[in-house]
Amino acid sequence: MADLSNETQTTTPDGADIIQVNHLTVGYGSNIVLKDLNFSVKRGEIFVILGGSGCGKSSLLKNMIGLYDPPTGQVFIEGKDIVTADGAERQEILTRFGVMYQQGALFGSMNLLENVRLFLEEYTDLTPDEMSLIARCKLDLVGLLPFESFMPSEISGGMQKRAAIARAMALDPDILFLDEPSAGLDPITSAELDQTILSISRNLGITFVVVTHELPSIFTIADRVIMLDKDSKGIIAEGKPQWLRDHSDIPLVRQFFNRGAHAATVPTTPSSPAH
């Protein structure tokens, strides 16, 4: 194509809030996992939700994408509250974002191309050839074009996650939610996935909300993070990961970023025998 530049355009967060979470409570009945959460995600940024196991990261994500109804609070996606929206309004909000689930959640009875095409078939009136071309473009973006006719069971876990990202991008959403994208992947595959996320974010300007506790991924991709804590049931830190690692005065945050063990579980070092 004429006059194409190969240099990579860098899209940076423009400062406007694309997601706003107000006074959100996460949990069921009397089992409250997180309470009174307030934070916002800026358009174009890679926003990471982190915290220890069982602190409610994935539950928070499921509240943000409307899978669970929170006991209290609001989640505004591009100005519309997904908690109270229903019918056509909710359907319209759902087309504004894509989700990659922890295990990929590809439909096992469809090949990769059909998986990516599915949402185009449901939401648009494009012809089959037009939908296939768009789906191939998405698979090409995540490096899986040669595998378009493979079934999910025929590809590796890392490839399944990349295919799930391609499927989540089928309708060109403004936001992508990723639940534990690096979980269970080897370091090389995990790093490749991080580069895919960075490339999509910087080139397409898509906003990412990523749930993870993989430190290398956090330092590679995150523009901003919030850290959740099981004991205080809330956000204990917010900011750039490097800054939090080096300057946070909260011991738990420093422990997390420096891979420190919990004080109570640190084994005492046996004293060296005298020589």
Next chain:
Amino acid sequence: MSETTLPVDVADSVVAAADLQANGALARLILSGHFNAHTLGNGLWTSTRTAQTEWLGDTGNGKTLSVDLAAVSYLDGAGIAFLIDLQHAQEAAGGKLTLLNLDKRYDPLLAQYQPINNLFPAPNTDHHTSKSTLIRLGQGTESLINDARNQMVFVGQLASALGWAARNPKQVRWNDFVNVAVEAGVAALPIVSLVAFLIGVILAFQSAIGLKQFGAETFVANLVSLSIFRELGPLMTAILFAGRSSAAFAAEIGTMTVNNEVDALVTGGIDPIRFLVLPRLLAGILVAPILSLFSDLIGIFSASLTMLAYQVPFVTFYEAVLKTIHVNDIMSGLTKSLLFGLIVAGVGCLRGMQTGTGAAAVGLSATRAVVTSLILIVMVDGIFAYISYKTGF
């Protein structure tokens, strides 16, 4: 040329339009508005491509299409795919495409798909290539032979496991056995009762209608009781048992296979046949005859109720039943039920163990379990009928 609007609640200003102005070997396509999957999906993409094809004619050699994007306010992935499609069509016809006034922010997006030919695979690139009928016939036959072999191996494994259970009764997982027996047996009582009751009513009515013509309503009890004890009771119970429990066993063990739980047993040195299959098999052997006997009694009871409508009292009906039915008839039905229970439980477990990968494989296993169970039940029933005819059992 054409214009389209978004089908969803989006501002009225969000529209897309395309206008192709051709002048001999040169054409100018003026695009304006918001290009995404929705605006393109209302025929805009198709009509633009049709106009391009008509203009290109039989040969597009030397023809240049200039796409003017000055009035394009937004272009997402679908919009980029649209431009790529135009470029591909142009180049395939020997022509050329140039983009004019494209916002610089879209350059990296377009650059990612170069060369675009990769996006248009040649026919038959599917690695699941189509096969000739002969190959498919051969593969189908091989699959059938393998399946028969697997079933025979499984029967051997079951026999071995039953022998082991007889030698080591304390090591059998009796808790699992009880749980399965409760789920497959006690929980099945309502549906077995309902079906047996209705079968008894239907059978009594149908028999009475025929026999009444000869004034022989009193013989309904003989006919119905023999049919139920020897044939319908065991058969209907087995079919219900297959639909409920064979599918459940296949789905349960299939899910465990998909989740590598069966692998965990194997690598932990635990025989999955003894751990998973044996309790279900023993429960099937125990539960099927009991359910069958229960079904027989309900069927006879409902038939006796029905015959009240023909002025045949309870006492008369039951006396006729007792005169007709011998221990041999009951034992014949129960023996069949025991075999049916063995088949249904065994097939359910076998199909579960054979499950492939993914959620669809579990569904397929459950279906195969029910279908195989039903086929084997009918086959065994036929063999039994022949043996009964020859031996009088």
